[in-house]
Every structure is written in structure tokens, then in C-alpha cells.
Amino acid sequence: MGLLVIVLFGVSIITFSLVRLAPGDPAVHLAGEHASPQVLENIREKYHLNDPIYVQYFYWLRMAIQGDLGRSIESRDLVTNEIIERLPMTLELTLFAIIIATIIGIIAGVISAVKQYSIADYGVMLGALFGVSMPVFWLGLMLIYIFSIQLGLTPVGGRLSIGIELQRITGMYVLDSILTLNWPAFVDSIEHLILPAFALATIPMATVARMTRSSMLEVLRQDFIRTERAKGLSERTVVYKHAVKNALIPIVTVIGMEIGLLMGGAVLTETIFTLPGLGKYITDAILAYDYPVVQGFTLFFATLFVIVNLITDIVYVYIDPRIKYEG
Numbered sequence: 001m002g003l004l005v006i007v008l009f010g011v012s013i014i015t016f017s018l019v020r021l022a023p024g025d026p027a028v029h030l031a032g033e034h035a036s037p038q039v040l041e042n043i044r045e046k047y048h049l050n051d052p053i054y055v056q057y058f059y060w061l062r063m064a065i066q067g068d069l070g071r072s073i074e075s076r077d078l079v080t081n082e083i084i085e086r087l088p089m090t091l092e093l094t095l096f097a098i099i100i101a102t103i104i105g106i107i108a109g110v111i112s113a114v115k116q117y118s119i120a121d122y123g124v125m126l127g128a129l130f131g132v133s134m135p136v137f138w139l140g141l142m143l144i145y146i147f148s149i150q151l152g153l154t155p156v157g158g159r160l161s162i163g164i165e166l167q168r169i170t171g172m173y174v175l176d177s178i179l180t181l182n183w184p185a186f187v188d189s190i191e192h193l194i195l196p197a198f199a200l201a202t203i204p205m206a207t208v209a210r211m212t213r214s215s216m217l218e219v220l221r222q223d224f225i226r227t228e229r230a231k232g233l234s235e236r237t238v239v240y241k242h243a244v245k246n247a248l249i250p251i252v253t254v255i256g257m258e259i260g261l262l263m264g265g266a267v268l269t270e271t272i273f274t275l276p277g278l279g280k281y282i283t284d285a286i287l288a289y290d291y292p293v294v295q296g297f298t299l300f301f302a303t304l305f306v307i308v309n310l311i312t313d314i315v316y317v318y319i320d321p322r323i324k325y326e327g
Contacts, residue, residue: 109212
């Protein structure tokens with residue numbers, strides 16, 4: 001817990017300093033370039049922009065400790081409320097992306113290791129190299145061009161088609177459509193989600209596949225695997241019951257780290273597919289010099305990242321009880 005506080009404190013200082021040192025004036029952006037000097041001065045006074053940077057930081061920190069991340073300069077709404085409103089969209093996208101990356105990545109990695117030096121192995125490794133080398137924004141645009149514009153199989157962007165009604169419960173449209181038994185909305189929300197989720201999943205999918213292959217090859221060469229084979233167990237039992245479980249330990253760590261990176265990657269993906277999540281929210285805030293939003297989002301994101309890493313450590317211990325953490 002102490003380490004968590006130190007990390008968040010450090011993140012808040014770095015973010016606050018970078019935002020304040022960035023070129024641009026939020027007062028000019030808010031009031032317009034032709035606003036009078038008096039109007040601009042009033043805005044700067046209102047948001048403490050004329051105070052020294054350390055004074056501004058302590059104003060913000062005092063509010064943040066009380067759970068108040070301030071108000072958006074652009075919309076005047078509470079930053080906390082705006083983050084909570086957009087969080088379900090980003091969580092849904094990230095969840096779908098990590099499911100796609102985990103399932104396809106592990107299956108591809110296991111096949112590649114079991115069929116080492118085969119055409120399947122070379123195909124998986126070539127695909128993984130292609131995946132980690134692909135810029136997300138370029139892949140997103142290509143997917144839209146091929147599947148939406150040329151083939152007409154999926155929508156270009158957004159969350160639901162015009163005319164589809166859905167009662168909002170959690171804010172995750174796929175889950176809400178299941179809870180309300182609204183199957184037209186379920187199919188439509190899946191169609192809107194599949195392309196951005198696949199685009200976001202490409203890099204972690206390739207990473208998981210490469211890590212799974214490497215880990216599986218290492219496990220398959222160990223003595224206890226030879227012992228299992230000597231007992232007369234089938235190759236399927238040796239691979240899927242004994243080898244895969246032991247190979248999962250480093251993979252869990254990679255997946256846990258990828259969840260945090262996926263939420264960061266959602267910034268580009270949501271912008272390309274015009275999804276109203278946290279990614280598009282922070283992009284608009286940066287362009288508008290909306291300091292409270294940028295600072296609040298970064299602190300929230302850092303907290304989420306640390307919590308995900310903590311959960312990863314717990315799962316790590318569950319998979320391999322030999323691992324213990326001190327303190």
C-alpha cells in the first residue's frame with residue numbers, strides 16, 4: 001500500500017509538471033483568440049493559472065486527496081463523473097481485446113511449440129512478427145476500409161446503429177443487452193465492437209503467442225515431461241494437462257502487463273473508431289488544454305494500472321503456490 005501511494009504521488013508530480021510546461025494557454029482556448037485581456041486574466045485567476053506551479057499542484061493535490069479531481073475547463077462538469085461515465089466503454093473494449101489476445105495467442109503459441117519447425121510454426125512466428133510491427137492506427141484504418149467500406153460487414157464506428165434502443169444498466173452495451181434480453185442490440189453491439197477490439201488486440205496477441213511458444217518449448221524439454229511420457233501418457237495429456245499449466249506462469253505476467261498497455265492503446269483505437277470512451281476523452285482534453293481532465297485521467301489510469309499489476313501478482317501465486325511475497 002505504501003508503494004502504491006509513492007507511485008501515484010510520483011505520477012501526479014510528473015504529470016502535473018509536464019502538463020504545465022506544455023505550450024499553449026487554456027484561457028485562450030476557452031475564451032477564444034479575440035477575447036479581451038481582462039477576460040483572459042479573469043480565467044487565469046479563476047483556475048489559479050497565474051500562481052507558481054507548486055502552488056497550483058498543492059491546490060490540485062488537496063482536492064484529489066478528498067476524491068475531487070476538479071472540473072473540466074471545457075465542459076465545466078466534474079472530472080470524476082466524466083471518467084465514470086466513459087469508463088464502461090473502455091473497459092468493454094479492453095476486456096474484449098484481452099480475451100481475443102489471450103485465446104488466440106495461447107492457442108497459436110502452443111501449436112507453434114508442439115509443431116516446432118513446421119509450416120504452422122513458421123506461420124505463427126511470421127504472424128506474430130507482423131502483429132508486433134503493425135501500428136494500431138494503420139491497422140484500424142485498414143480494417144475499416146476492408147470490412148466496413150469494401151465488404152460492408154461491420155459498421156464504421158460508434159457503439160449502436162441508429163434505431164437500436166438499449167436500456168443502460170452498466171454502460172457496457174454487450175452486457176446490458178444480455179441483462180435486458182435485447183438480442184438485436186446484442187448482435188449490433190458485437191458488430192460495432194469486433195473491429196476495434198481486434199485492432200487493439202493485435203500487438204498483445206502477438207506478444208502472448210511468442211511468449212507462449214518460448215515458455216512451452218522450455219517446459220517440454222524438462223525432465224518431468226520426459227517422465228510423464230515414460231509413464232505412457234498420451235501426448236495430448238502431457239501437453240495440455242502438464243506442460244501448458246507450467247508454461248502459463250510467465251504468460252500470466254505478460255497478460256497482466258498487457259491489460260494496462262491495452263487501456264493506453266485504447267486512446268488511438270477509440271479515436272479511429274469514434275468510440276466515446278476514456279481514450280477519446282483524453283485525446284479531446286489534450287487538444288483543448290484541459291488541465292484538470294489530463295491530470296485526473298492520468299492519476300486514475302495509474303491507479304488502475306497498479307491495481308491490475310497487484311491482481312496479476314495474486315494470480316501468479318495461485319498458479320504456482322511455490323511463489324511467496326514477503327511483507
